Amino acid sequence: MSDVERKTFVVTRFDPDRDEVPKTQSYEVPCQPDWKILDALNFIKDHIDASLSHRWSCRMAVCGSCGMNVNGEPKLTCKVPISDYSDTIEVAPLSNFPVIRDLVVELEGFLEKLEAVKPFILRAKELSLDEGTTRQTPEELEEFKQFSMCINCMLCYAACPVVANEPEFLGPAAIALGHRYSLDTRDEGAAVRSEIFRGEGTVFSCSYANECSEVCPKNVDPAAAVNQAKFNSVIDWATRLVLPRGGEK
Amino acid sequence: MAPSAHPRAMAPARPGRTRTAPPQTAEGWYAQPRMRRYLLFDATGLVYLLLGFLMLRVTWALGSGRVAWDRVLANFENPLYVAFHLLSLVAVVFVAVRFFRLFPKAQPPRIGPLKPPPAPMIHGLLYAAWIAITLLFVTILCGGLFA
Numbered sequence: 001m002s003d004v005e006r007k008t009f010v011v012t013r014f015d016p017d018r019d020e021v022p023k024t025q026s027y028e029v030p031c032q033p034d035w036k037i038l039d040a041l042n043f044i045k046d047h048i049d050a051s052l053s054h055r056w057s058c059r060m061a062v063c064g065s066c067g068m069n070v071n072g073e074p075k076l077t078c079k080v081p082i083s084d085y086s087d088t089i090e091v092a093p094l095s096n097f098p099v100i101r102d103l104v105v106e107l108e109g110f111l112e113k114l115e116a117v118k119p120f121i122l123r124a125k126e127l128s129l130d131e132g133t134t135r136q137t138p139e140e141l142e143e144f145k146q147f148s149m150c151i152n153c154m155l156c157y158a159a160c161p162v163v164a165n166e167p168e169f170l171g172p173a174a175i176a177l178g179h180r181y182s183l184d185t186r187d188e189g190a191a192v193r194s195e196i197f198r199g200e201g202t203v204f205s206c207s208y209a210n211e212c213s214e215v216c217p218k219n220v221d222p223a224a225a226v227n228q229a230k231f232n233s234v235i236d237w238a239t240r241l242v243l244p245r246g247g248e249k
Numbered sequence: 250m251a252p253s254a255h256p257r258a259m260a261p262a263r264p265g266r267t268r269t270a271p272p273q274t275a276e277g278w279y280a281q282p283r284m285r286r287y288l289l290f291d292a293t294g295l296v297y298l299l300l301g302f303l304m305l306r307v308t309w310a311l312g313s314g315r316v317a318w319d320r321v322l323a324n325f326e327n328p329l330y331v332a333f334h335l336l337s338l339v340a341v342v343f344v345a346v347r348f349f350r351l352f353p354k355a356q357p358p359r360i361g362p363l364k365p366p367p368a369p370m371i372h373g374l375l376y377a378a379w380i381a382i383t384l385l386f387v388t389i390l391c392g393g394l395f396a
Contacts, residue, residue, distance in 0.1 A: 224355065
């Protein structure tokens with residue numbers, strides 16, 4: 001216990017029944033050296049102030065629940081060690097999202113955007129079981145695999161300057177997941193998604209700030225996905241314009 | 250937290266049952282090193298805007314005769330113009346280097362049977378093209394071509 005270090009956590013609080021706007025509250029926390037930020041928040045919840053609300057689940061950077069702003073940077077709080085920070089640590093809800101309570105943000109807007117990009121395999125006709133399995137080579141898998149690693153933690157949305165200013169923008173994770181299916185050789189919906197991506201507030205709203213890729217805790221590259229989707233949308237549009245029947249085989 | 254995000258950012262189409270606080274942005278977000286670089290990139294737009302106006306003025310002078318053209322050239326010797334052109338050069342180099350760095354990963358994994366070359370090769374080609382075009386323009390401006 002001799003390694004315990006006291007740190008001050010300045011946590012954003014918001015009670016929708018009482019507060020007009022969010023405020024901050026400070027807590028002195030005796031931290032163990034191997035703690036992550038989430039451990040300290042759980043300590044506050046368990047031992048200091050049971051009214052603190054925050055989301056978390058797996059504690060191993062898989063579920064994507066515990067994304068918050070730590071000293072102004074979007075972070076997965078179960079992944080960042082307390083030792084990375086000085087004696088005072090500010091924890092706030094993710095930027096660019098409505099705040100439900102304390103550190104909990106409203107995710108419904110994201111789910112609507114995700115649904116809009118059809119993040120599932122689209123096929124004109126499903127194969128019957130008699131026709132066997134759909135084969136995919138390791139090289140084909142490699143083309144989209146990194147985009148499958150997204151855990152929907154929303155750090156990319158909190159970092160994106162376009163999300164902050166354009167409410168209709170689909171955003172990095174939704175576009176990356178849509179693009180992931182367009183690259184999948186089992187999918188036949190790339191043209192459908194290209195049409196979606198050519199709409200208002202989609203890939204062409206992205207100014208390629210690259211912030212989404214910088215903050216991603218799973219090393220996904222959403223900025224690459226968004227800009228590849230731009231390229232594919234233009235190629236798809238030009239093909240439809242030039243070739244008879246849009247180049248359909 | 251400072252309320253600088255759009256009030257409807259990431260809001261659902263229909264409000265939920267609970268009242269929410271409007272989306273916010275981290276205090277001092279503009280001071281973070283990564284954001285400073287991005288803001289600097291955005292700010293180069295102002296330099297290009299001014300360069301655009303300058304181009305219009307130069308083009309206008311070109312069509313207004315020898316005297317107007319000579320006056321523009323004389324103005325360019327003013328230290329303010331020299332400083333502005335140096336700033337423009339820095340802005341162009343900064344944007345070009347940033348663009349070259351991000352360009353390879355924006356390429357689709359393949360177009361039909363064609364795959365893009367590896368990122369270092371794309372970088373090399375971009376820089377080679379940049380140097381070649383710069384040398385071509387320097388040669389033209391020094392009277393080496395079309396003299």
